[in-house]
Amino acid sequence: MKPRKEIIGDCTLYLGTMEETIGGIERVDHVLTDPPYLYIKTHDFDREWDEQLFFENAKRFLPDDGFIALFGRGTSFYRWNTRLADLGFAFKEEIVWDKRFCSSPVTPISRTHETISIYTKKSGKIRKNRIPYLEQKKYDTDGIVNDIKRIKSAINNEAGLNRIIDFLKTGNIPYGESLNCHKVTIAKETVCKNPEIMTVRAIRDGIKEKSVIALFKSHVKGNVHPTEKPVRLAERILALISDPGDTIYDPFMGSGSFGVACINTGRKYIGSEMKPEYFETACKRIEESWNKQKNQPELFPGTAERAAAVGE
Ligand SMILES: C[S@@+](CC[C@H](N)C(=O)[O-])C[C@H]1O[C@@H](n2cnc3c(N)ncnc32)[C@H](O)[C@@H]1O
Incomplete structure (x- = not known):
């Protein structure tokens, strides 16, 4: 069966697996994604995915200055980093998200961070970004x-x-x-x-942006997705790897936080999610963000042009 496709503003969302949809991706500027980490045994979405297919395709559809920014943890994360290096990607940075709360209360050490590694296919340069003082x-x-x-x-x-x-x-x-x-x-x-x-x-x-980003989660417990990432965190990572107008690919979309961040920062977004309930949540959040921008063009410069470009 063909994956379902929804177009919302300049975002394209697929209900289907990465494996089913990735072949149809022709070209994107960067990848920002949060794959299943393969260690949360209690979550049914934390299942094996075709790593080789994903990284080889990333090499195919990214330009030389394209980035891949990847969340992860533990053995699988180190393996993905090695795969990227083996395919010729160049390591650029590692960002630590200081979550300001403990997500694994039963482990001997309170786990209060997540790791994101940033690679470029060849020649990408990390952008400078200044964060408001009080933030x-x-x-x-x-x-x-x-x-x-x-x-x-x-x-x-x-x-x-x-x-x-x-x-x-x-x-x-x-x-x-x-x-x-x-x-x-x-x-x-x-x-x-x-x-x-x-x-x-x-x-x-x-x-200046730091390699450790301290940010409390923006979402309420049980709200949207068990491993939902803050939109603001994604906005800050996007500012380091991409420019407004770029297209970002996120094959493990979950509740669509990175899509919302793309809308907020003027990027185009292509996402896929295999679970219908998360897909619906992502569509709803992305549609709300897009409509909010379209209805308040004075607050979001460039939105009218983006809407016109997609025929709205
Ligand atoms: C870590 S979560 C992403 C959470 C997301 N960043 C958010 O803020 O909501 C990973 C998601 O990938 C989905 N997933 C797992 N394997 C997949 C596959 N092969 N193709 C597409 N989606 C997959 C899971 O259902 C899950 O929602």
Whole structure:
């Protein structure tokens, strides 16, 4: 039987297995996916899938600068990493999702993280992304207190205050030994290590993305999918590997969190899911997100153009 296909905005969703649908994928820009980890014995969806077929096809349909970002854990995850390397993919980064809660309360060690590895087929470059200050420091009260102290001591003297005002008005980063400032040029970008200016800059422009992303789950227990991933986490990974307008492939879609993240960030999405109940949930969530954007074009620049491009 042919897999069922639903088109919602610029997302294409298949009810069917990865094995049934992957042959029809002609070209996508990147893969972001969260496959069955093959260790949760109590979940009927955590079943073997054709690893060789998946990775060989990824090599076929990705461009040289395409990325594959993969969630996983334990033996199967290390095997997938090795398969990617054996096929010639280049390792770029490893991201740890610090979940801020424990998902395996009965294990000797409370498990509070998930791992994501990022490979490129050949030449992909990880994008720079700055995260709003309060989002990046949400769980770092000590860091916020230190930043407040730094700014307090700077504005307590006229020269420090003037330096901050000048930076905010002109973008000039002051430099000089007497300012406790070290100018460093890394990959053509000049960084000034003056703590007070760096702090003001972080508050204004955000903080560079980190390899550990601390984020509490956005969903309520039992809500949508037992291994649902936060939409915001996916948005942050997408920002590292792709650009608006790119097409993202997710053959293990579950409840469609990555599809929602694609809509929120202006990417196109192709997903597949083998279980009808999760497929329906994914369709519902993706449709709600798409309609929300279409009905509020002032809040989501570019949505009208995207809708017109798919004939809506
Ligand atoms: C880890 S979950 C993905 C959860 C998803 N990231 C979310 O946020 O909801 C993996 C999903 O892949 C589905 N699945 C398992 N084997 C599959 C296969 N061979 N083809 C397509 N889907 C499959 C399972 O039913 C499950 O919903």
